[in-house]
Amino acid sequence: MRSDSGAPEAPTTPGEPTAEAGPPPSDAPEPVVAEPPRRRWGELVLAAATAALGVYVLMAAGSITVPGSTNTLGPRAFPYLVGGMLLVAGVALVVLVLSGRAGEEEGGEDVDPTQRSDWLTVVLLVVTLVVHVFAINVVGWPFAAAILFAGAAVVLGARPWWRAALVGLVLGLVIQVIFGGLLGLSLPPGPLLEGVPFLRG
Amino acid sequence: MDNFSALLEGFATVLHPVYLLWALFGVFIGTAVGVLPGIGPAMTIALLLPLTYSLEPTAAIIVFAGIYYGGMYGGSTTSILLNTPGESASIVTALEGNRMARAGRGAAALATAAIGSFVAGTIATVALTFVAPVVAGWAVQLGEPDYFALMVVAFITVGALLGSSVPRGLASLSLGLFLGLIGTDTLTGQQRFTFGVPNLADGIDVVVVAVGLFAVGEALYVGSRMRHGPIEVIPVEKGWRSWMKRDDWRRSWKPWLRGTAIGFPVGTIPAGGADVATFLSYAAERRFAGKRRKQFGKGAIEGVAGPEAANNAAAAGVLVPLLTLGLPTTATAAIMVVAFQSYGIQPGPMLLRNESALVWALVASLYIGNLMLLVLNLPLVGMWVRVLSIPRHYLYAGILLFGALGSYALNFSPVDVLLLLIVGLIGFFMRRYGYPVAPMVVGMILGPMAEDRLRRSLAISQGDLTYLVTSPFAATAYVAIAVLLGVGIWLKRRERATGVAPIAGDGDDR
Numbered sequence: 275m276r277s278d279s280g281a282p283e284a285p286t287t288p289g290e291p292t293a294e295a296g297p298p299p300s301d302a303p304e305p306v307v308a309e310p311p312r313r314r315w316g317e318l319v320l321a322a323a324t325a326a327l328g329v330y331v332l333m334a335a336g337s338i339t340v341p342g343s344t345n346t347l348g349p350r351a352f353p354y355l356v357g358g359m360l361l362v363a364g365v366a367l368v369v370l371v372l373s374g375r376a377g378e379e380e381g382g383e384d385v386d387p388t389q390r391s392d393w394l395t396v397v398l399l400v401v402t403l404v405v406h407v408f409a410i411n412v413v414g415w416p417f418a419a420a421i422l423f424a425g426a427a428v429v430l431g432a433r434p435w436w437r438a439a440l441v442g443l444v445l446g447l448v449i450q451v452i453f454g455g456l457l458g459l460s461l462p463p464g465p466l467l468e469g470v471p472f473l474r475g
Numbered sequence: 476m477d478n479f480s481a482l483l484e485g486f487a488t489v490l491h492p493v494y495l496l497w498a499l500f501g502v503f504i505g506t507a508v509g510v511l512p513g514i515g516p517a518m519t520i521a522l523l524l525p526l527t528y529s530l531e532p533t534a535a536i537i538v539f540a541g542i543y544y545g546g547m548y549g550g551s552t553t554s555i556l557l558n559t560p561g562e563s564a565s566i567v568t569a570l571e572g573n574r575m576a577r578a579g580r581g582a583a584a585l586a587t588a589a590i591g592s593f594v595a596g597t598i599a600t601v602a603l604t605f606v607a608p609v610v611a612g613w614a615v616q617l618g619e620p621d622y623f624a625l626m627v628v629a630f631i632t633v634g635a636l637l638g639s640s641v642p643r644g645l646a647s648l649s650l651g652l653f654l655g656l657i658g659t660d661t662l663t664g665q666q667r668f669t670f671g672v673p674n675l676a677d678g679i680d681v682v683v684v685a686v687g688l689f690a691v692g693e694a695l696y697v698g699s700r701m702r703h704g705p706i707e708v709i710p711v712e713k714g715w716r717s718w719m720k721r722d723d724w725r726r727s728w729k730p731w732l733r734g735t736a737i738g739f740p741v742g743t744i745p746a747g748g749a750d751v752a753t754f755l756s757y758a759a760e761r762r763f764a765g766k767r768r769k770q771f772g773k774g775a776i777e778g779v780a781g782p783e784a785a786n787n788a789a790a791a792g793v794l795v796p797l798l799t800l801g802l803p804t805t806a807t808a809a810i811m812v813v814a815f816q817s818y819g820i821q822p823g824p825m826l827l828r829n830e831s832a833l834v835w836a837l838v839a840s841l842y843i844g845n846l847m848l849l850v851l852n853l854p855l856v857g858m859w860v861r862v863l864s865i866p867r868h869y870l871y872a873g874i875l876l877f878g879a880l881g882s883y884a885l886n887f888s889p890v891d892v893l894l895l896l897i898v899g900l901i902g903f904f905m906r907r908y909g910y911p912v913a914p915m916v917v918g919m920i921l922g923p924m925a926e927d928r929l930r931r932s933l934a935i936s937q938g939d940l941t942y943l944v945t946s947p948f949a950a951t952a953y954v955a956i957a958v959l960l961g962v963g964i965w966l967k968r969r970e971r972a973t974g975v976a977p978i979a980g981d982g983d984d985r
Contacts, residue, residue: 316904320905324646324649328649331668338667339665340665341663341664347929347938349665349667352656352922352926353656353667353668356649356653359645359652360646360649360650360653363643363646366645367646370642384512384513384701384870385696385697385700385701385702386702389700389701389702390700391907392700393699396695396699399698400896402875403691403875403899404896407889407896408889419880423872423875423876426871426872427869427872431703432868438868438869442872449876453884457526459529459884460887462887
């Protein structure tokens with residue numbers, strides 16, 4: 275099922291302690307334990323967060339206003355149920371992780387299971403998306419799209435960077451023409467292209 | 476009403492040249508995106524949803540039918556030709572198909588998948604034509620508790636039963652239910668869990684969650700451990716006419732029919748959709764193989780023909796509960812509900828009566844899309860092979876871009892893109908720690924519906940809980956849950972016995 279024929283890169287031995295590249299996001303502390311469960315801490319945090327969310331939902335559900343007209347089952351009942359389920363699942367997972375039964379991470383065609391997590395890439399992708407979000411209203415959608423595409427491609431290993439930038443710019447403009455111009459989605463073309471007729475539906 | 480003439484009317488609508496072009500467009504784009512590695516049908520539909528926002532409902536539905544079948548089909552090409560299969564959902568096809576391709580029989584594997592999909596798709600669409608009106612007629616008589624029972628069945632089967640880990644499935648489902656709670660309560664108008672943020676008063680858009688979990692989460696996860704080095708696509712010999720030898724036909728036709736017979740019924744019941752169907756078909760083919768059983772695991776054509784047919788038949792079967800009960804039984808179906816709602820169509824028992832022209836146009840375009848797929852895919856396989864070798868950095872950058880476009884286009888508000896990123900991060904961590912994401916999407920969509928049904932039921936019974944189980948249908952459904960749980964455990968044992976890796980609960984690909 276899983277092919278390992280001719281994988282060119284030297285696989286990391288799974289037994290190696292993980293000193294992960296780059297700063298980890300705040301909610302996933304650096305794994306300090308080596309194998310066996312090298313991803314134990316992050317998983318523990320996720321399980322605990324699920325349980326904590328459950329507790330929060332249970333508490334917050336009590337403060338939902340119940341209008342006097344409500345018969346039998348009001349707006350609080352379902353939140354109580356959901357909070358309970360979150361708490362049960364979270365606690366069960368904490369127990370599971372502590373007893374050493376870590377989850378099986380997901381496979382995929384482009385996922386190299388022997389690779390260590392590259393946190394730097396994840397952080398940079400997130401930063402690119404955030405920049406994209408704030409760029410939309412400043413430079414217009416096509417350029418914000420170019421920033422997102424080029425940024426993500428370069429972070430993921432596209433070289434040279436100017437080719438990625440060029441592809442991104444062309445892609446952004448083409449999408450703007452097709453979706454904004456032809457299909458009538460109101461994507462803001464931005465100050466630079468304001469007044470170009472075929473960019474707006 | 477006479478269903479046959481209604482269907483003919485549907486054909487008359489769809490055969491209009493403009494609509495035919497839309498159908499071709501849908502099939503083409505669906506296959507193209509479905510072929511892309513790492514993108515399953517659910518993500519294909521979520522990503523392509525913005526394409527249809529500005530179309531009128533009939534055209535949108537027709538494009539959609541094409542995308543649905545095309546996306547389903549595209550995945551098989553990926554798992555057969557890429558030297559690095561690993562997605563749990565396509566594991567059965569990859570098992571035999573990828574071995575065949577490596578033994579130089581890739582063309583035969585692709586052909587049996589394409590023709591099998593066509594045969595199964597056609598038979599299953601015929602079955603859909605006859606079954607859907609019957610189910611719809613019967614669904615009208617169901618009461619509130621019956622619907623609630625059906626939803627509980629869907630929660631349990633999609634959420635927890637079929638995952639490799641029940642607690643992780645439950646956690647994912649509950650997270651989805653929680654996201655569904657955010658917003659204004661429909662019955663009392665109270666705001667719940669909005670944290671005082673006005674943007675949240677209308678709830679979080681399901682498209683943002685689906686695209687965030689499937690597209691952004693996937694891109695981040697792949698980015699964190701990208702497979703570097705050259706992409707190995709197994710070459711396919713030229714000349715598609717000679718692909719299927721006489722022997723291949725002889726060995727394929729029975730698995731096609733058996734796969735269809737297994738796939739359609741499994742698709743119609745809320746039992747996890749196509750994943751289960753492909754696995755059952757694979758197991759059946761192994762049993763019927765007789766002397767050839769030794770070939771299984773080394774590239775037996777039956778192991779591609781059966782599961783691929785089952786997959787497509789199940790895809791049509793899933794439409795039965797979706798259209799007649801409004802009940803999505805897979806993540807892909809759940810996103811389709813969202814798509815329908817965005818066109819102002821509410822799937823459910825009244826759909827066939829109120830929007831019968833639209834429904835029959837959809838069914839007719841399924842027939843046509845299926846035919847187009849066959850015509851398109853046999854000659855164009857060379858092109859799909861090239862799509863497979865698209866550089867991964869551009870591929871995932873493109874996925875991010877289209878995901879961002881889709882969420883931005885919802886309200887043209889950058890806040891939605893920011894939400895998309897947050898959901899994407901959640902999806903990333905879920906993937907990394909083996910939480911299935913499909914139950915979360917299903918929970919978010921079905922949760923508010925289930926709450927509604929439950930509260931209406933109890934309002935009718937004035938708080939009497941026994942009302943939920945006294946109707947014969949609801950009682951049967953709860954008994955069925957118990958049976959399903961039993962069968963689920965049995966299936967897992969079978970899987971281990973046949974040596975197939977456990978089907979991970981993540982149904983995001985079929």
